[in-house]
Amino acid sequence: MLRLHFYAGVFVAPFILIAAVTGALYAIAPTLENITNRGLLHTDSTGPVKPLSDQIRAAAAQQPDLALAAVAPAQGTGDTTRVIFTDPTLGSSERRAVFVDPVTAEPLGDSVVYGSSGALPMRTWISQLHSDLHLGEPGRLYSELAASWLWVIALAGLVLWIRRVRARRERRSARWLLWPDRSRPRGRSLNWHAAVGVWILPIVLLLSVTGMTWSTYAGENIKKVREEMSWTTPAVSAKLPGAAATSMPAGEHSHHAMPDPAAVSPSDKAIEQADLVYGVVRANGIESPVEISIPAAEGVAFTAKERRMPGVLTVDSIAVDGATGEVTDELRYSDWSLAAKLTNWGIQFHMGLMFGLLNQLLLLAVMVGLITVIVRGYLMWWRRRPTKDAKAFAVGKAPRRGALRQTPPWLLLPFAVAAVVVGWFAPLIGLSVLGFLVVDVVVGLIARRRASA
Secondary structure (H helix, E strand, O other), X not given: OHHHHHHHHHHOHHHHHHHHHHHHHHHHHXXXXXXXXXXXXXXXXXXXXXXXXHHHHHHHHHOOOOEEEXXXXXXXXXXXXXXXXXXXXXXXXXEEEEEEEOOOOEEEEEEEEEOOOOEOHHHHHHHHHHHHOOOOHHHHHHHHHHHHHHHHHHHHHHHHHHHHHHHOHHHOOOHHHHOOOOOOHHHHHHHHHHHHHHHHHHXXXXXXXXXXXXOOHHHHHHHHHHHHOOOOOOOOEOEOOOOOOOEOOOOOOOOOOOOOOOOOXXXXXXXXXXXXXXXXXXXXXXXXXXXXXXXXXXXXXEEEEEOOOOOOOOOOEEEEOOOOOOEEEXXXXXXXXXXXXXXXXXXXXXXXXXXXXXXXXXXXXXXXXXHHHHHHHHHHHHHOOOOOOOOOOOOOOOOOOOOOOOOOHHHHHHHHHHHHHHHHHOHHHHHHHHHHHHHHHHHHHHHHHHHHO
């Protein structure tokens, strides 16, 4: 455990450090977005709200060449309505939104929005910095490596800290796991490194798991497991009686990848029906902010789904026949499987949206704590270097060798099996472990030659 923690800390911690720094920005991005884009997201107008159809028409007049895709009505006083269009010039998961004052039905401006959370460009830029460093698909390997190793390093560190605390007879209370021993100045860095690691451990594990679900290789394996166990996110059907089956996008990762709707011009008929549909949605108890998709073809219902917003813990959805106002399908969050609910809550928390500002401040504090843990780890490594020859460059030595040879087979075998399984499920862990073994063998051979010389 000590050698695994050491090698992963030396070689993988730089990637985790980058993820922590960008993650700190990502955590507070929703609040920054509200501040920097206040002119689009908020209005000072007061009075009765115009019909939703009037707001949609005003936005459509601003974008006559784009196909109408959806509308997100203003939730409360001071909020703006988003009228969303498909723009073929934009990238994957991107759409164009016109922001409308619901009181005056006057457009306030337009912007590109990203994914199911409707992130504006600044938050999208921070999100992509955190996920791939703006390097595209190759850049996602950095975040997958960080997310895949984070839980391994954290749990190995916890085991080491528990053994260290238990080895001190006067420190056997569990309280000593949570508080650094300041009576030993020489071990101050280690004590703070471990204690802060224990403080942030639960959140770090959650972020590691949810981060892996967005990854390329481990994420694909997680997706297959969820499909086999019927843990996938359900979706409401947009099929009208007698029409071909279709359904609204439902994946909880749709803010990273969402197919673009067909580019069909909006009809006046669909816009007129928006008022009726919105009334039916509210009458059926969906009171949270919603996004209502506008059908682009005959035989398709309007579908309304609760938006991913701060403080919104449910994702109720409903399908409505725009011609009659009949509810054709309904999916309540209470009907989701427990696994699907937990996945949604975990992702909401990871995005800083589950509990609003409190969620964001907690994530920011954890990221700062993780940065200090990594920095103190490197500080300990640097202090372990040989200092007798001041002219020669040296770094801290790895922990003593031979631990695996001294491990009983009954313990080594299940450990090896677990390593193979984890390495297969999360390939970047498996490949990097093989890399650690190669480095360790080379270092051992060099040390042996020097000793013989």
